Every structure is written in structure tokens, then in C-alpha cells.
Amino acid sequence: MPKITALTDLLDDAALFSLEHQLHLVDVLGEHNWHVDLQAPRFDFVGERTLTCERFHLLGSAAPGPGSWMWAWANPSGFPEELTRLSAEVRAHGERLGIPELANAEVPFAALPGNPQHPAQVAFLLTEAAKVLGGRWTSYTGEVGGGTRVACLIEHPEFTLPAPEPARTMRVIQQAVAELPLSDHRRALAGYAARRGLGQQTTPDGGLVLTGPGFELGVEFDDRGLVARTSLTAQPGPHAR
Incomplete structure (x- = not known):
């Protein structure tokens, strides 16, 4: 951390x-x-x-x-x-x-x-x-x-939280960015992923990809380090919804 x-x-x-x-x-x-x-x-x-x-x-x-x-x-x-x-x-x-x-x-x-x-x-x-x-x-x-x-x-x-679910994870990120007094978006997302047990990987262009059961969530940042765009992809398999 x-x-x-x-x-x-x-x-x-x-x-x-x-x-x-x-x-x-x-x-x-x-x-x-x-x-x-x-x-x-x-x-x-x-x-x-x-x-x-x-x-x-x-x-x-x-x-x-x-x-x-x-x-x-x-x-x-x-x-x-x-x-x-x-x-x-x-x-x-x-x-x-x-x-x-x-x-x-x-x-x-x-x-x-x-x-x-x-x-x-x-x-x-x-x-x-x-x-x-x-x-x-x-x-x-x-x-x-x-x-x-x-x-x-x-x-x-x-x-106790249930297993991560695609729509809820997307909602948490979007609501946090819109409503909470975040100072460092990247730090906040990385900390959430670590505590929630999500995989996380930095992309070549400086974005972040979070992975959970049956989903992949991409995050792009602007030049100020703020979340600019999020995208959700459901993966094939028994966890996909």
C-alpha cells in the first residue's frame, strides 16, 4: 500500500x-x-x-x-x-x-x-x-x-460484502468519483482494488484495468490524473451476467 x-x-x-x-x-x-x-x-x-x-x-x-x-x-x-x-x-x-x-x-x-x-x-x-x-x-x-x-x-x-459484481463495482467507482472528496483518483482506485481482491494492471497509456469474477473494468485518466472514462466488459463464463 x-x-x-x-x-x-x-x-x-x-x-x-x-x-x-x-x-x-x-x-x-x-x-x-x-x-x-x-x-x-x-x-x-x-x-x-x-x-x-x-x-x-x-x-x-x-x-x-x-x-x-x-x-x-x-x-x-x-x-x-x-x-x-x-x-x-x-x-x-x-x-x-x-x-x-x-x-x-x-x-x-x-x-x-x-x-x-x-x-x-x-x-x-x-x-x-x-x-x-x-x-x-x-x-x-x-x-x-x-x-x-x-x-x-x-x-x-x-x-460482510458479497463477491464483487460487475454492475455494483462500476456503480461504486462512478459514484465515488462524482460524489466523494477524492484527492488522488489513482490511489483511491488502486486501494479499492487491493482491498476488494480485484486484479489490477496499468495499461501502456497510463490507464488502469481492474478484473473480477466475470468482468473487466477499464479506467482512463486525464492529464490531471482524474478519472475521465470507465468501461465495463463482461467475460464469458459462469460468472458473467
Whole structure:
């Protein structure tokens, strides 16, 4: 994997693999309500599906009043250590990598890439970084009063991604390029391919070819290194659709 030197590297590394997990979460849950008891601890979804997460990890919260994010390990509310352990691991990684946004207890909104102003945006950015360092890829954020947004990483067997599928892979790439704050498209795609178990090969003209079960996906970049064109080819065989 490429070297990590800044928060933006982690955001690129997380982007596509995280997006696919969030799309899968929507598929699993459908319409739903959520409830979390941080002292039990217990995290439940109720709606089209009733599902209790076997484990979850409290990362932190973004509050509009002070305009800052506070990591769970630093929160004075005294949450169970099992809930905040992963946030402390992120802190240790942040100290090792020299990334203050991950190492400091409290992070002003203005210190983050893109100068986000809304708590949901802030929670998204720092949760994405935590996914890479914590190795958990499904997240959930929600309002807990006064506009404050709490962020968790959640675990359940049903959140495991199915095998790569051509249309979904194309959707993930196109949606990520269109909607996510990517700094380095090539890095983001290469990281996704590696984590998703896709083959990847650089073409003579500097493009990228990703291969999965029954498909081949070509990516062309412009002179700024941005994705300019994608093409999908289904391969003959039992996996083709």
C-alpha cells in the first residue's frame, strides 16, 4: 500500500471500499430506525429488518456549538473502555504517522480538509480515516440532540460484502468519483482494488484495468490524473451476467 503521510491519504484509501460497505448496509437494512445504549452496550436497528450489532465501536462526536470533533477516548462522559478502545488505537496510529487530526483529543472543524461546517460532514471525514486504521468498514452516524452527530463503526456478519459484481463495482467507482472528496483518483482506485481482491494492471497509456469474477473494468485518466472514462466488459463464463 502507498505511504500514508496526511489525512487526505487515508480518505482516498478508504473512499471506494467504504462506499461499497455503506451501499451494502442500506441494502441489508432498508427503511429503519436505530437505537444505541452506550452503557449496555447495545446497538439495534428496527424496521424492515430487526438486527442487533454483535459489536460496535464509538469513534467520537461532532458538535456544532464548539465547532469541533471530540474523539471517544477523550470524552469525559466515561463510556465503557470496550467502546472507546478502537478510537484510542486510531490515536496511536495518528501519533505514529504524525497526523494531528487523529492524535489530538479535539479537532476544530476548520482544521479538516475542505473546511467542513456541518457535523455530519466532519463525522464522515474522521470516520473514513478510522476505517482504514481500525480495519472495520461499516459505519453509522446519527444525531443525538442539539445537532451533535455521533459516529460508530458497527459489526455484524450480514455486513460482510458479497463477491464483487460487475454492475455494483462500476456503480461504486462512478459514484465515488462524482460524489466523494477524492484527492488522488489513482490511489483511491488502486486501494479499492487491493482491498476488494480485484486484479489490477496499468495499461501502456497510463490507464488502469481492474478484473473480477466475470468482468473487466477499464479506467482512463486525464492529464490531471482524474478519472475521465470507465468501461465495463463482461467475460464469458459462469460468472458473467
